[in-house]
Amino acid sequence: MRTDRRGKYLALPLDDGQVLVIHLRMSGQLLFVAEPKSVRKAPHTHVVMGFDDGSELRFVDPRTFGEWYVTEDVRPDGLPVEFDRFGPDPLVDGISAKLLAERLGHKKTAIKVALTDQRVIAGIGSIYADEICHRARVRPDRRCDSLTEAELRAVSRATTSILRAAVARRGSSLKDASYRDLMGELGEYQHDHRVYNRAGEACDRCGAPIERIAIGARTAYCCLGCQA
Numbered sequence: 001m002r003t004d005r006r007g008k009y010l011a012l013p014l015d016d017g018q019v020l021v022i023h024l025r026m027s028g029q030l031l032f033v034a035e036p037k038s039v040r041k042a043p044h045t046h047v048v049m050g051f052d053d054g055s056e057l058r059f060v061d062p063r064t065f066g067e068w069y070v071t072e073d074v075r076p077d078g079l080p081v082e083f084d085r086f087g088p089d090p091l092v093d094g095i096s097a098k099l100l101a102e103r104l105g106h107k108k109t110a111i112k113v114a115l116t117d118q119r120v121i122a123g124i125g126s127i128y129a130d131e132i133c134h135r136a137r138v139r140p141d142r143r144c145d146s147l148t149e150a151e152l153r154a155v156s157r158a159t160t161s162i163l164r165a166a167v168a169r170r171g172s173s174l175k176d177a178s179y180r181d182l183m184g185e186l187g188e189y190q191h192d193h194r195v196y197n198r199a200g201e202a203c204d205r206c207g208a209p210i211e212r213i214a215i216g217a218r219t220a221y222c223c224l225g226c227q228a
């Protein structure tokens with residue numbers, strides 16, 4: 001079965017031309033089970049999709065914010081038409097400094113708010129926005145339109161490298177362990193977090209304490225010692 005992704009949405013084309021769309025949201029886990037008879041269903045298993053070879057894809061979602069739906073409105077590239085609303089996906093479309101400047105360089109909002117707005121750029125959540133800003137030495141509450149060309153270049157490079165590294169380490173599993181990969185294993189990128197969820201710890205780069213700051217109703221982790 002072919003699988004695709006844009007931003008935080010998965011797209012699985014079905015034989016009849018429709019596309020199954022899945023979003024894990026807060027606590028959703030997709031688990032592939034090769035031998036369903038030998039693996040008990042976890043509590044909160046809400047969807048089970050069986051394949052011709054007897055294997056299963058199970059969807060476990062304790063908080064039930066996850067989404068599964070099928071659509072027949074499909075673009076020529078096989079993805080749902082509604083994906084048009086998303087900004088570029090850094091790992092699929094690339095995110096150059098020029099593109100970043102076009103997408104958010106004029107905005108008056110904080111850089112973290114813009115980075116996590118799926119219409120601006122698709123696929124970045126709170127953890128990775130904080131890590132990107134730290135890597136790029138930019139405060140997450142900096143107004144986008146105050147960023148210099150050099151800072152936009154740093155943010156675009158950090159976006160690509162942080163997301164690539166996080167995918168290579170199969171994502172970030174936090175203390176609640178709600179995120180698991182397709183095989184049910186915990187991700188490992190949480191061990192590489194430099195600022196996220198580390199308030200009070202020393203910054204690896206400059207030694208200043210990591211802080212948790214407010215950006216409107218949201219929060220961000222950053223180092224005020226080396227992020228300007």
Ligand SMILES: [Zn+2]
Nearest residue numbers: 203206223226
């Ligand atoms: Zn620092």
